[in-house]
Amino acid sequence: EAQVTQNPRYLITVTGKKLTVTCSQNMNHEYMSWYRQDPGLGLRQIYYSMNVEVTDKGDVPEGYKVSRKEKRNFPLILESPSPNQTSLYFCASSWGMTVNTEAFFGQGTRLTVV
Amino acid sequence: DAKTTQPPSMDCAEGRAANLPCNHSTISGNEYVYWYRQIHSQGPQYIIHGLKNNETNEMASLIITEDRKSSTLILPHATLRDTAVYYCIVRPSTGTASKLTFGTGTRLQVTL
Numbered sequence: 001e002a003q004v005t006q007n008p009r010y011l012i013t014v015t016g017k018k019l020t021v022t023c024s025q026n027m028n029h030e031y032m033s034w035y036r037q038d039p040g041l042g043l044r045q046i047y048y049s050m051n052v053e054v055t056d057k058g059d060v061p062e063g064y065k066v067s068r069k070e071k072r073n074f075p076l077i078l079e080s081p082s083p084n085q086t087s088l089y090f091c092a093s094s095w096g097m098t099v100n101t102e103a104f105f106g107q108g109t110r111l112t113v114v
Numbered sequence: 115d116a117k118t119t120q121p122p123s124m125d126c127a128e129g130r131a132a133n134l135p136c137n138h139s140t141i142s143g144n145e146y147v148y149w150y151r152q153i154h155s156q157g158p159q160y161i162i163h164g165l166k167n168n169e170t171n172e173m174a175s176l177i178i179t180e181d182r183k184s185s186t187l188i189l190p191h192a193t194l195r196d197t198a199v200y201y202c203i204v205r206p207s208t209g210t211a212s213k214l215t216f217g218t219g220t221r222l223q224v225t226l
Contacts, residue, residue, distance in 0.1 A: 004157070033213070043158070043216040058213065090157050092214075102148075103214060105157030 002027050006091050006106035013081055013113055021076045021109050023091030029104075030096045032074040033058065034066065036087040037108075043090065049074055050096075081113040118202045123221040126196075132189040134220050136202030139183040146205050147178060148214070149187045151198040158201065158216070161187065192224045 004025045013019055025032065033048035035058075045058030049068040063085055065077040074093075078085060091106040119137040126132040138147065148163040162169055162176045164185070169176045175188040189196055201219040 035216075037155075040218075042218055043214070045213055048213065088155060092157075102160035102163070103150075103158075105159070107157050108155060110155075 002104065004091055004093050004104050004106040006089075006109050008109060009107065010110050011112070013111070015082055015113055016080050019078050019081060019111075021078075021089060021091075021111070023074045023076065023106060024072050025074075025091075025093040025104070026072065027093060027095075027104065028071065029093035030071070031101075032068070032091065032093045033103075034064070034074070034076050035090045035092065036060065036085075037090065038087050046076070046089075081111075083113045085111065086113050087111060118204055118217055120200070120202050120217065120220045122218065123223065125223050125225060126189075126192045128193055128224055128226055129191055132192040132196065132222055132224070134187040134189075134200050134202075134222065135184065136187070137184045138202070138204050141182050141204055143182075147176065147182075147185050148203040148205055149174070149176065150201045150203065150214070150216075151196075152201070152219070153195075153198040158214075161200075163205075192222075194224050194226070196222065197224045198222060 007022045030051045034046040035043045037043045044060045046064050047066040049055045055066050089109045092103045094101045094103040146163050146165050149161040150158040152158045162174050164176045178185045199219040199221050201216050
């Protein structure tokens with residue numbers, strides 16, 4: 001089954017403790033991205049990757065890092081989480097940069113930073 | 115990027131057609147209209163997209179006006195499981211084409 005898998009689904013952590021949210025897709029997609037969703041602000045793109053070893057900032061990249069060492073994986077790293085990063089996070093993937101493609105989203109990771 | 119305007123909420127009786135409007139009056143000629151939905155707090159799900167012609171798939175139909183300034187997503191026989199937030203998105207055809215700019219969407223409530 002084609003899917004995007006995120007882990008963990010729920011995470012409560014303390015300020016400053018480094019964490020990684022994993023994202024994996026089994027569709028051989030080139031393009032992957034991370035979004036965060038906050039009440040009243042909708043979904044905003046954090047980072048995206050066009051292919052292995054190619055990443056770039058989205059709209060709200062501050063406080064986040066990503067890496068793309070393999071095509072299927074695109075982890076989101078919070079080196080020093082802060083309470084304002086409490087949010088619902090989604091990973092997405094699609095075939096490429098062309099317009100005529102649909103994006104597949106993971107089920108989300110609800111992160112709470114205390 | 116073209117901005118979209120959607121009503122914040124709509125109700126629909128189960129079994130009836132749900133018609134969700136979207137205004138995108140500043141759309142340019144090479145921009146597509148996409149629809150996604152988000153059920154509760156799950157990941158957004160692709161529904162349908164189109165450029166200028168009307169489109170239909172197993173989930174829905176998309177009607178785009180001739181001047182392309184607005185569109186309507188039609189769920190022909192809404193069920194309770196169609197209760198969700200529906201997002202109308204206009205995607206640029208160049209640059210970061212795969213970025214999806216989500217607005218606040220329309221919250222569709224399907225009732226018995």
